[in-house]
Amino acid sequence: MNNFSYLQATQPKEATGAVRDNQQAAFIAGGTTLLDLMKLNVETHDQLVDINMLAFKGIEQTADGLRIGALERMSDVGENPLVMQQYPVISQSLLLAASPQLRNMASIGGNLLQRTRCGYFRDTAFPCNKRQPGSGCPAQEGENRGLAILGGSKDCIATFPGDLAVALVALDAVLLLENAKGKQRRVPLVDFHLLPGSTPQRETVLEPGELIVSVTVPAAAHTRKSMYLKVRERSSYAYALASAAVGLDVQGGQIRSARVALGGVGTKPWRSREAEKVLTGAPATEATFRAAAAAALREAQPREHNRFKVELAQNTLVRALTELTA
């Protein structure tokens, strides 16, 4: 890891200004993504701006719904009674992620900004368009077992590995961002992450120096009846091979509203309006769930080693919907 200076910011402006003015600077919250990647030389920064003193805290029910400060820790949000009862999918996505230690460290904002686990990206000896634009994407023909089947391009098929973002994107979460001028804007999470296209190095719409302040999730019937199902290669402490975040409002056996997102299979947290369309207004039956799952994966473009994810993601979604309505 290269040497850097460390700045502890006590005001948002101090932090945003420092990072806007220096392309080589970065915010540090929990550090669990940042230091990991810096030790690998995948990222190099000459200044780290510690934002932990900023007041981006709080887990509360507001008129707009659930508001979570960007500096709340995964463990605190995951075990918060309000979140557990009213937004189970969020709680579950957090408690099924990483490990208890990491969840104590990792912030909500940082979690949304975690980067792919693509093995080529994480090793500077390989070419990789995301890390080094234009160098190529060996994953297309290489070890792509863990990589994305949805949203990829010929330049990158890196999976977005996180869990929380999948839950949040399903529930129409909106981020509050603040830039160096102190200006705030709201961005729906679904628009926050970018598809790789021909610029896989650009992952979000965040401007230089812009901070995530908080995330808000509108309350609805489908937030209370929601769940997260994660399939992985070992029982815990592993990223998703496939996951599904689902929220349903079912009345008299009919689905009135549905929210569906998939994890482990997309280049970004994968909201599936296609599946929601099939579900909405349909009876809550296995046949409906199967049809929804087929719709969600219709556009899938598997590669040599990740073909299984097409079936796995569908089964995961069907299982989540089945369990939720059981």
Added chain:
Amino acid sequence: MTDNFPPDSADRPDGPVPSDGRRSFIKQATGFLGLALAPPLISQAERLTAISKKVEGVTEMRLKVNGTVRTISAEPRVTLLDALREKLDLTGSKKGCDHGQCGACTVLVDGRRINSCLTLAVMNQGKEITTVEGLAKGEELHPLQASFIEHDGFQCGYCTPGQLMSGVACLKEGHAKTDGDVREWMSGNLCRCGAYPNIVAAIRQVEKSGFKS
């Protein structure tokens, strides 16, 4: 390179033993562990002032480890784990991966378990850091340490400090109420020797003994 500040005896895990030698082991353990896991003794204001805002190059840092404030000279890029192991000779905390992937480096910071390899020493000034060296009271083992020995909760011992710190936190968090809970909430600590069933037994015994941290 490292100064050893005279510790405040009240904060010291191996400080003077109360004259009342009849206190039960559990109670004693409660006393000293309670301290480690309680909210930080230093006030927030003190923390703020204790920390310089911009740090560059080699500087002095003050880390409060196991109740003792110690000073090190280090660059900002030094992780808490490397500060403990290389600057303070507290090699109980282990490095198994250096990337948050194994749990061998688990320590408590302000009573919460974290992976010390993915945090910077400079960020942990003014916090209460507890390592495996701070678990026992002198030669008197923490109940979980004793239980690990009894249940053979380790083989090579390299993951053990991390398991113990994680286990202490697991008990305190209330995540040790069933075997299944312990398995899940101890899954952030890999053990290549495969001591898992014994680790579960060791933690469960302490939980069942009514130990309150």
Added chain:
Amino acid sequence: METEPSFFETSPTPNVVGKPLNRVDGRDKVMGRAKYSAEYPIPGLTYGVLKTSDIAKGKIQSIDTSAAAKQPGVLAIYTHLNIPKLAVTPNDADGKKAIGAPMGFMPLTSDVIFYAGQPVAVVVADTFERATHAADLVRVTYTTEQPIAAYTDPKAKIFDPAKIQDGKTDGKTRRGDARAALASAPVQLTAVYTHAINHHNPMEPGATTAVWDAPDRLTVYESTQGVTRTQKALSTMLGLPQDQVRVITKYLGGGFGCKGSCWPHTVLTVLAAKGVGRPVKLSLTRKQQFTSMGHREDQTQTLTLGATKEGKLTTLIHEKTSTTSPWDNYAESNSKIINMLYDCPNFEASYQLARGNVMTSTYTRAPGEAPGSFALESLMDDLAYKLNIDPIQIRLLNHADKDPTNGNPWSSKSLKECYARGAELFGWSKRNPKAGATRNGRLLVGMGMATASYPVHNSQGMARVRLYADGHAVVQSGATDLGTGTYTVMTQVAADSLGLPPEKIRFELGDTKLPTAPNSGGSVAAGTVSSSVYMAAQDVWGRLTKLAIKDKKSPLFGAKSEEVAVENGRLQLKKNKAKGEGFMALMKRAGLDDIEGSGSGKYGAGYETGQAASPATSGNAEKPATHSMHSFGAHFCEVQVDPDLGTVRVTRWVSVHGAGRILNAKTARSQIIGGSIFGIGAALMEATHRDNQFARYVNADFADYHIPVNADIPDMTVEFIDERDPYINAMGVKGIGEISMVGVSAAVANAIFHATGKRVRDLPITPDKILATKAV
């Protein structure tokens, strides 16, 4: 053998041997006081960091160290151009042999790149961070050639080696006429098994702290399973007398075979320390661990069996193809267990290799036995289902009453008891014999079992006992404790041999200054070191007996030494036990504060024949005596398979083994549990993926190379069958470190078959493979 004392006679009812004594090093381990090899606070210590190759094949064109050298605190940067030279390298066959090197190439001896991750420079600086960053700043340019990643690469040239495994095993083995027998076999089965690359991944990565005490004297704190082997390797390479290299390993954070040899990073650290004239400490990063200390090779096995309609084996034909390095013909000897496990008159085995741009694979817990048993025990299961015979029954039907490879009787074998007891503990009789017929809600439930066996390798070692007149003793042997419990079990053996309570024993190990012990590998440590300790104690008693019978004040005065026996530290007449005295009284009268004895313990055939095996080695050419020597056991596994999500969970586990005398019931149970978990990892999740184009690993870390976590493992039941084996060593001990993992992956795969009715022959059995079985 008749002339040597044996523990069976001198301690017919042991006090502490066999008991579940807590680990004597437990306190140090739970208090964080146990010092591993990178934890010695040596004055003037500096930090070494490896710079490794980005490419897998080619040549170094240039190395620019200028930016790195300018970094503050950087003391030196060594490349092939300036690193101190070795007297002997393993780069030729003679050198390799003299060194006992695990691979026939030493990095930084030339500009050639053979494998990805090959060290190209060593950077030394005053802090870890500075050394690490400076290594990043070393700029290396290469001329790159297209590497070969594996035997599966179409460009790979497959060849038939005369010998594999460092010349220890023949490339071809033949017994009877396997092909003819197959042609006439009424039942024929053949199947192909593949095994992913596995890495040992001990929790403590390889680590070396090298201290030159004088220009020609070296002390190395090394994370190794064998201090003597490391000492020999280093002294040979450095051209120093062996006694001028001291190797110390007081605590070892696991090894599993990868720490059984002296690997390049150790040598490079030693050279760097010599160069900078200061102590250097070097720890491998987890990623470097994947390319620094070997691995279990990627391999395909084809196994064919012929049997009678009743299920009696008539022939077995085994072929294995695997990837090896550019220099060595290494392959695990899978065929050995296939040759000996069942009574089968005809057998044929052959190995094929292809050279890839990879480092040499190496001994990995139960090398050969683990993947070999996966193939055999899976196919036996197929045979059982095909003929509608219970899986245990088919194994009993083919039980080898004698060693099928040479007709020798077994020194001891309790396999039938293992099956019976295991079945009882597991509730095997309640199992529905039909596959795919047991459900728990959505989940498919399956139960499977497999046989385990591991050979007793020839070995010998030495130990020293110093008994003090005040009733305590220091016992020494240069063994290592990988976590296997050596400290503890040797304390127990010494306690009983000396008639002292274990608290009065201090057992010291892990130092070449101590009497030589074999590598802790091949499951030889417990048997060899315990026998050495026991023999050393007998030596002490011999000396004290001589003293007593000459001492007029002793009740034993005038007796003949063969009339005297020792029981619980008391020397007494065999015929009249009342006549005798304790050693303390005797020593005090003689004015002895302490007395020393030494002993040499033999393990395996050497013990039976009384012939020496070369010291400090294990697994050297087996010369069977009149008995064949193996541990045997059986694993029973229950799984629950989610057919839609492809996930497999092990829900119950029973292992029963017959492994000679169990020295410590508690640590032995832990060993079996640990080996089973290691095997469950190989069965269900462990795989290192090597990119085909770059011959480089893409998941060399603990997040993407999955080993089991706590939540993967159920409670486990372990038992041992009492065995009394007088042929293997003075203690009657067989090893248990490796048998614990033999057959495990087959037991899991067999349980999966029973659950799903589908056979997966490709390890690890990850969700994608379960899903794929539904498609066919």
